[in-house]
Amino acid sequence: MSVGHTGVTTLEGPQGHEHEQDCGIREVLDRIGDKWSVLVVVELAAGVRRFRQLQRAVPGISQRMLTLTVRRLERDGLLTRSVYPTVPPQVEYELTKMGHSLHTQVRGLADWAAAHRDAVVESRRRFDRERAQSELQ
Amino acid sequence: MSVGHTGVTTLEGPQGHEHEQDCGIREVLDRIGDKWSVLVVVELAAGVRRFRQLQRAVPGISQRMLTLTVRRLERDGLLTRSVYPTVPPQVEYELTKMGHSLHTQVRGLADWAAAHRDAVVESRRRFDRERAQSELQ
Protein backbone atom coordinates (compact mmCIF):
# COMPACT_ATOMS: atom_id res chain seq x y z
CA MET A 1 0.00 0.00 0.00
CA SER A 2 2.91 2.36 -0.62
CA VAL A 3 3.42 3.91 2.76
CA GLY A 4 4.81 7.18 1.58
CA HIS A 5 3.38 10.03 3.56
CA THR A 6 3.31 11.00 7.17
CA GLY A 7 0.94 8.29 8.27
CA VAL A 8 -2.35 9.97 9.12
CA THR A 9 -3.80 6.52 9.74
CA THR A 10 -5.02 6.66 6.12
CA LEU A 11 -7.38 9.23 4.68
CA GLU A 12 -9.04 6.67 2.53
CA GLY A 13 -11.88 6.11 4.92
CA PRO A 14 -13.00 2.61 5.92
CA GLN A 15 -10.94 0.72 3.40
CA GLY A 16 -10.62 -0.84 0.00
CA HIS A 17 -13.59 -2.40 -1.72
CA GLU A 18 -12.93 -5.50 -3.73
CA HIS A 19 -15.92 -6.88 -5.54
CA GLU A 20 -18.17 -4.10 -6.82
CA GLN A 21 -21.25 -5.93 -7.86
CA ASP A 22 -23.90 -3.82 -6.19
CA CYS A 23 -24.85 -0.36 -7.34
CA GLY A 24 -22.95 2.63 -6.03
CA ILE A 25 -24.31 2.08 -2.56
CA ARG A 26 -21.33 0.47 -0.99
CA GLU A 27 -19.42 3.41 -2.33
CA VAL A 28 -21.56 5.90 -0.42
CA LEU A 29 -21.48 3.86 2.73
CA ASP A 30 -17.73 3.66 2.62
CA ARG A 31 -17.76 7.44 2.49
CA ILE A 32 -20.35 8.53 4.97
CA GLY A 33 -21.20 5.28 6.68
CA ASP A 34 -18.70 5.98 9.41
CA LYS A 35 -19.55 7.33 12.79
CA TRP A 36 -19.26 11.07 12.20
CA SER A 37 -19.26 12.20 8.56
CA VAL A 38 -22.99 12.64 8.24
CA LEU A 39 -23.27 14.59 11.46
CA VAL A 40 -20.56 16.95 10.31
CA VAL A 41 -22.29 17.41 6.98
CA VAL A 42 -25.55 18.16 8.71
CA GLU A 43 -23.97 20.73 10.97
CA LEU A 44 -22.16 22.39 8.09
CA ALA A 45 -25.37 22.51 6.11
CA ALA A 46 -26.45 25.20 8.54
CA GLY A 47 -23.53 27.41 7.61
CA VAL A 48 -19.80 28.04 7.84
CA ARG A 49 -18.15 26.63 10.95
CA ARG A 50 -14.75 26.76 12.58
CA PHE A 51 -13.03 23.75 14.02
CA ARG A 52 -14.05 24.34 17.60
CA GLN A 53 -17.57 25.21 16.65
CA LEU A 54 -17.89 21.93 14.85
CA GLN A 55 -16.51 20.01 17.76
CA ARG A 56 -18.99 21.58 20.12
CA ALA A 57 -21.85 21.08 17.70
CA VAL A 58 -21.14 17.38 17.33
CA PRO A 59 -21.28 16.18 20.93
CA GLY A 60 -19.22 13.06 21.33
CA ILE A 61 -16.58 13.61 18.66
CA SER A 62 -12.92 13.65 19.60
CA GLN A 63 -10.39 16.05 18.17
CA ARG A 64 -8.71 13.30 16.29
CA MET A 65 -11.89 12.06 14.66
CA LEU A 66 -13.05 15.52 13.74
CA THR A 67 -9.78 16.15 11.99
CA LEU A 68 -9.92 12.88 10.12
CA THR A 69 -13.55 13.38 9.19
CA VAL A 70 -13.21 16.86 7.78
CA ARG A 71 -10.06 15.87 5.91
CA ARG A 72 -11.83 13.02 4.21
CA LEU A 73 -14.81 15.18 3.35
CA GLU A 74 -12.45 17.78 1.96
CA ARG A 75 -10.65 15.17 -0.08
CA ASP A 76 -13.94 14.03 -1.53
CA GLY A 77 -14.84 17.58 -2.46
CA LEU A 78 -17.76 17.78 -0.06
CA LEU A 79 -16.41 20.72 1.86
CA THR A 80 -13.76 23.40 1.60
CA ARG A 81 -11.20 24.25 4.22
CA SER A 82 -10.03 27.84 4.45
CA VAL A 83 -7.03 28.69 6.57
CA TYR A 84 -6.56 32.25 7.74
CA PRO A 85 -3.01 32.80 8.97
CA THR A 86 -4.06 34.89 11.91
CA VAL A 87 -2.98 34.52 15.51
CA PRO A 88 -4.37 32.35 16.82
CA PRO A 89 -4.92 30.39 13.63
CA GLN A 90 -8.41 30.25 12.28
CA VAL A 91 -9.85 27.64 9.95
CA GLU A 92 -13.26 27.69 8.36
CA TYR A 93 -15.17 24.79 6.92
CA GLU A 94 -17.94 25.16 4.43
CA LEU A 95 -20.00 22.73 2.44
CA THR A 96 -19.48 22.76 -1.30
CA LYS A 97 -22.33 22.62 -3.76
CA MET A 98 -21.83 18.87 -3.94
CA GLY A 99 -21.79 18.72 -0.16
CA HIS A 100 -25.14 20.44 -0.04
CA SER A 101 -26.58 18.08 -2.60
CA LEU A 102 -25.49 15.20 -0.40
CA HIS A 103 -27.09 16.86 2.55
CA THR A 104 -30.39 16.87 0.72
CA GLN A 105 -30.25 13.10 0.48
CA VAL A 106 -29.25 12.78 4.09
CA ARG A 107 -32.21 14.89 5.08
CA GLY A 108 -34.35 12.37 3.27
CA LEU A 109 -33.00 9.62 5.43
CA ALA A 110 -33.39 11.67 8.58
CA ASP A 111 -36.98 12.42 7.73
CA TRP A 112 -37.57 8.75 7.09
CA ALA A 113 -36.11 7.98 10.50
CA ALA A 114 -38.31 10.53 12.21
CA ALA A 115 -41.38 9.24 10.45
CA HIS A 116 -40.74 5.60 11.32
CA ARG A 117 -38.97 5.71 14.62
CA ASP A 118 -42.00 4.77 16.63
CA ALA A 119 -42.83 1.91 14.33
CA VAL A 120 -39.29 0.59 14.60
CA VAL A 121 -39.27 0.82 18.37
CA GLU A 122 -42.58 -0.97 18.56
CA SER A 123 -41.41 -3.65 16.15
CA ARG A 124 -38.38 -4.30 18.26
CA ARG A 125 -40.42 -4.53 21.40
CA ARG A 126 -42.68 -7.12 19.83
CA PHE A 127 -39.77 -9.06 18.42
CA ASP A 128 -37.96 -9.16 21.74
CA ARG A 129 -41.08 -10.08 23.63
CA GLU A 130 -41.90 -12.99 21.35
CA ARG A 131 -38.31 -14.05 21.51
CA ALA A 132 -38.38 -14.03 25.28
CA GLN A 133 -41.52 -16.21 25.12
CA SER A 134 -40.00 -18.96 23.06
CA GLU A 135 -37.01 -18.98 25.35
CA LEU A 136 -39.08 -20.11 28.30
CA GLN A 137 -39.26 -23.36 26.39
CA MET B 1 -26.51 -6.14 30.33
CA SER B 2 -28.60 -9.10 31.45
CA VAL B 3 -27.03 -11.92 29.53
CA GLY B 4 -30.05 -14.10 29.36
CA HIS B 5 -30.47 -15.58 25.93
CA THR B 6 -28.41 -17.80 23.70
CA GLY B 7 -25.81 -15.21 22.87
CA VAL B 8 -26.22 -14.26 19.23
CA THR B 9 -23.50 -11.67 19.73
CA THR B 10 -26.32 -9.14 20.25
CA LEU B 11 -29.01 -8.29 17.79
CA GLU B 12 -28.96 -4.68 18.75
CA GLY B 13 -26.75 -3.66 15.90
CA PRO B 14 -23.68 -1.46 16.41
CA GLN B 15 -24.51 -0.50 19.97
CA GLY B 16 -26.13 1.91 22.34
CA HIS B 17 -26.18 5.60 21.66
CA GLU B 18 -25.75 7.90 24.60
CA HIS B 19 -26.10 11.56 23.81
CA GLU B 20 -28.87 12.14 21.29
CA GLN B 21 -28.36 15.71 20.30
CA ASP B 22 -28.44 15.44 16.52
CA CYS B 23 -31.58 14.71 14.57
CA GLY B 24 -32.56 11.11 13.93
CA ILE B 25 -29.57 10.58 11.74
CA ARG B 26 -27.36 8.73 14.12
CA GLU B 27 -30.30 6.49 14.65
CA VAL B 28 -30.49 5.54 11.00
CA LEU B 29 -26.78 5.07 10.73
CA ASP B 30 -26.75 2.76 13.70
CA ARG B 31 -29.33 0.71 11.85
CA ILE B 32 -28.14 0.55 8.29
CA GLY B 33 -24.70 2.07 8.57
CA ASP B 34 -23.17 -1.35 8.95
CA LYS B 35 -21.50 -3.26 6.20
CA TRP B 36 -24.41 -5.23 4.79
CA SER B 37 -27.89 -4.03 5.75
CA VAL B 38 -28.35 -1.67 2.86
CA LEU B 39 -27.21 -4.18 0.30
CA VAL B 40 -29.68 -6.72 1.62
CA VAL B 41 -32.47 -4.16 1.53
CA VAL B 42 -31.62 -3.29 -2.04
CA GLU B 43 -31.63 -6.91 -3.11
CA LEU B 44 -34.92 -7.58 -1.37
CA ALA B 45 -36.43 -4.52 -2.99
CA ALA B 46 -36.37 -6.54 -6.19
CA GLY B 47 -38.58 -9.21 -4.71
CA VAL B 48 -38.85 -12.15 -2.34
CA ARG B 49 -35.62 -14.02 -1.73
CA ARG B 50 -34.54 -17.13 0.10
CA PHE B 51 -31.49 -17.33 2.30
CA ARG B 52 -29.17 -18.77 -0.30
CA GLN B 53 -30.41 -16.45 -2.98
CA LEU B 54 -29.60 -13.51 -0.79
CA GLN B 55 -26.16 -14.82 -0.04
CA ARG B 56 -25.39 -15.25 -3.70
CA ALA B 57 -26.84 -11.86 -4.56
CA VAL B 58 -24.68 -10.08 -2.00
CA PRO B 59 -21.18 -11.17 -3.04
CA GLY B 60 -18.85 -10.97 -0.09
CA ILE B 61 -21.27 -11.68 2.74
CA SER B 62 -20.66 -14.59 5.08
CA GLN B 63 -23.35 -16.90 6.36
CA ARG B 64 -22.99 -15.51 9.83
CA MET B 65 -23.33 -11.90 8.76
CA LEU B 66 -26.28 -12.60 6.53
CA THR B 67 -28.06 -14.24 9.44
CA LEU B 68 -27.31 -11.36 11.77
CA THR B 69 -28.28 -8.79 9.18
CA VAL B 70 -31.65 -10.25 8.29
CA ARG B 71 -32.43 -10.84 11.96
CA ARG B 72 -31.81 -7.22 12.78
CA LEU B 73 -33.83 -6.02 9.81
CA GLU B 74 -36.63 -8.32 10.86
CA ARG B 75 -36.47 -7.03 14.40
CA ASP B 76 -36.76 -3.48 13.13
CA GLY B 77 -39.76 -4.42 11.06
CA LEU B 78 -38.06 -3.81 7.74
CA LEU B 79 -38.55 -7.31 6.45
CA THR B 80 -40.58 -10.42 7.18
CA ARG B 81 -39.24 -13.89 7.58
CA SER B 82 -41.45 -16.79 6.53
CA VAL B 83 -40.47 -20.31 7.43
CA TYR B 84 -41.94 -23.19 5.46
CA PRO B 85 -41.46 -26.46 7.29
CA THR B 86 -40.60 -28.38 4.19
CA VAL B 87 -37.67 -30.71 3.64
CA PRO B 88 -35.23 -29.24 3.12
CA PRO B 89 -36.30 -26.19 5.11
CA GLN B 90 -37.17 -23.12 3.16
CA VAL B 91 -37.19 -19.55 4.42
CA GLU B 92 -38.34 -16.53 2.51
CA TYR B 93 -37.48 -12.95 3.19
CA GLU B 94 -39.55 -10.06 1.95
CA LEU B 95 -39.42 -6.34 2.50
CA THR B 96 -42.26 -4.82 4.48
CA LYS B 97 -43.95 -1.62 3.45
CA MET B 98 -41.64 0.23 5.78
CA GLY B 99 -38.69 -1.60 4.27
CA HIS B 100 -39.69 -0.42 0.83
CA SER B 101 -40.02 3.13 2.04
CA LEU B 102 -36.50 2.93 3.38
CA HIS B 103 -35.36 1.55 0.07
CA THR B 104 -36.69 4.64 -1.64
CA GLN B 105 -34.40 6.79 0.46
CA VAL B 106 -31.49 4.50 -0.15
CA ARG B 107 -32.10 4.77 -3.87
CA GLY B 108 -31.80 8.50 -3.47
CA LEU B 109 -28.38 8.09 -1.96
CA ALA B 110 -27.35 5.62 -4.62
CA ASP B 111 -28.43 7.96 -7.37
CA TRP B 112 -26.52 10.74 -5.71
CA ALA B 113 -23.46 8.53 -5.66
CA ALA B 114 -23.82 7.67 -9.31
CA ALA B 115 -24.26 11.30 -10.25
CA HIS B 116 -21.21 12.48 -8.32
CA ARG B 117 -18.83 9.59 -8.48
CA ASP B 118 -16.65 11.13 -11.14
CA ALA B 119 -16.49 14.43 -9.32
CA VAL B 120 -15.47 12.69 -6.12
CA VAL B 121 -12.80 10.64 -7.82
CA GLU B 122 -11.42 13.72 -9.50
CA SER B 123 -11.49 15.67 -6.25
CA ARG B 124 -9.51 12.97 -4.54
CA ARG B 125 -6.98 12.86 -7.30
CA ARG B 126 -6.40 16.58 -7.02
CA PHE B 127 -6.23 16.46 -3.25
CA ASP B 128 -3.71 13.65 -3.26
CA ARG B 129 -1.64 15.26 -5.98
CA GLU B 130 -1.39 18.57 -4.15
CA ARG B 131 -0.65 16.71 -0.96
CA ALA B 132 2.20 14.85 -2.65
CA GLN B 133 3.53 18.20 -3.85
CA SER B 134 3.77 19.77 -0.44
CA GLU B 135 5.48 16.69 0.82
CA LEU B 136 8.46 17.24 -1.42
CA GLN B 137 9.04 20.15 0.88
Place this chain on the structure above:
DNA sequence: CCGTATCCGAGGCGATACTG
Protein backbone atom coordinates in the same frame (compact mmCIF):
# COMPACT_ATOMS: atom_id res chain seq x y z
C1' DC C 1 -6.79 27.61 18.14
C1' DC C 2 -5.79 23.89 15.09
C1' DG C 3 -3.94 20.20 14.36
C1' DT C 4 -0.67 15.55 14.51
C1' DA C 5 1.52 11.24 16.68
C1' DT C 6 1.13 7.25 19.55
C1' DC C 7 -0.93 4.00 22.30
C1' DC C 8 -4.60 0.84 23.20
C1' DG C 9 -9.23 -1.24 24.01
C1' DA C 10 -13.70 -2.72 22.01
C1' DG C 11 -16.27 -5.04 18.84
C1' DG C 12 -17.56 -5.87 13.91
C1' DC C 13 -16.92 -9.30 10.88
C1' DG C 14 -14.75 -13.34 8.54
C1' DA C 15 -13.45 -18.46 8.83
C1' DT C 16 -14.60 -22.56 10.32
C1' DA C 17 -17.03 -26.35 12.29
C1' DC C 18 -21.28 -28.32 13.76
C1' DT C 19 -26.79 -29.09 14.19
C1' DG C 20 -31.85 -29.96 12.48
Place this chain on the structure above:
DNA sequence: CAGTATCGCCTCGGATACGG
Protein backbone atom coordinates in the same frame (compact mmCIF):
# COMPACT_ATOMS: atom_id res chain seq x y z
C1' DC D 1 -31.02 -25.48 3.01
C1' DA D 2 -30.92 -22.59 7.01
C1' DG D 3 -28.93 -21.54 11.11
C1' DT D 4 -25.82 -21.46 15.49
C1' DA D 5 -21.38 -21.51 18.15
C1' DT D 6 -16.41 -20.35 18.65
C1' DC D 7 -12.44 -18.13 17.76
C1' DG D 8 -9.35 -14.58 16.35
C1' DC D 9 -7.97 -10.73 13.34
C1' DC D 10 -8.08 -6.23 12.32
C1' DT D 11 -9.83 -1.73 12.05
C1' DC D 12 -12.27 2.06 14.06
C1' DG D 13 -12.08 5.28 17.19
C1' DG D 14 -11.18 7.26 22.15
C1' DA D 15 -7.50 9.18 25.38
C1' DT D 16 -3.61 11.48 25.82
C1' DA D 17 0.40 14.23 24.90
C1' DC D 18 2.86 17.20 22.01
C1' DG D 19 3.82 20.92 18.05
C1' DG D 20 2.94 25.32 15.12
